[in-house]
Amino acid sequence: MNLGIVGQAAGLFAVTNIDDILILSLFFAQGAGHPGSARWIVIGQYLGFAAILAVAVAAAFGATFLPESAIPYLGLLPLALGLKAAWQAWKHRGDEDDEQEAAEGGPKALEVAAVTFANGGDNIGVYVPVFATAGVGGMSVYAVVFLILVGVWCFAGRFFATRPVIAKALSRWGHILLPLVLIAIGLLILIEGGAFGL
Numbered sequence: 633m634n635l636g637i638v639g640q641a642a643g644l645f646a647v648t649n650i651d652d653i654l655i656l657s658l659f660f661a662q663g664a665g666h667p668g669s670a671r672w673i674v675i676g677q678y679l680g681f682a683a684i685l686a687v688a689v690a691a692a693f694g695a696t697f698l699p700e701s702a703i704p705y706l707g708l709l710p711l712a713l714g715l716k717a718a719w720q721a722w723k724h725r726g727d728e729d730d731e732q733e734a735a736e737g738g739p740k741a742l743e744v745a746a747v748t749f750a751n752g753g754d755n756i757g758v759y760v761p762v763f764a765t766a767g768v769g770g771m772s773v774y775a776v777v778f779l780i781l782v783g784v785w786c787f788a789g790r791f792f793a794t795r796p797v798i799a800k801a802l803s804r805w806g807h808i809l810l811p812l813v814l815i816a817i818g819l820l821i822l823i824e825g826g827a828f829g830l
Contacts, residue, residue: 634773659810718811
């Protein structure tokens with residue numbers, strides 16, 4: 633195994649996924665106190681990233697499941713989830729914190745996967761040329777390194793969400809931050825991609 637490719641893969645993953653740590657921290661904070669929620673967040677993150685990898689690998693081999701013009705519309709996924717989370721936060725604004733947490737539950741795996749995939753739409757554009765020039769062997773190394781680093785990212789997100797100072801802030805403001813971050817990501821994807829003529 634070429635250590636140069638491993639280093640390049642790790643660097644490429646870090647650069648293209650740095651924003652995921654914040655999103656994962658918010659998801660882990662939202663799931664705090666809900667048994668099994670961490671597992672569903674990790675599963676969702678892997679599902680979303682596996683979908684990104686599958687599309688990038690297929691595109692590197694010449695298959696295009698998503699036309700280039702459709703990628704900006706992936707912003708509708710986090711936008712819809714952010715609006716849903718904002719509605720839930722507004723609906724439960726007068727509830728006691730414990731009642732609100734019980735009503736909301738933890739994040740669902742498919743919600744996490746949808747946000748991961750939509751947020752990674754731009755990653756596909758970066759990964760395709762790299763995969764196309766790396767060949768099958770190099771692409772396999774990239775995929776393995778990426779999948780290992782998804783686990784590291786999940787650990788980092790959970791680590792940050794459980795630090796006392798951060799956990800206290802996320803506990804107090806997470807129900808506001810998560811919808812804002814998801815809505816902002818959705819709008820950014822839509823606007824940067826020129827969706828709806830924006």
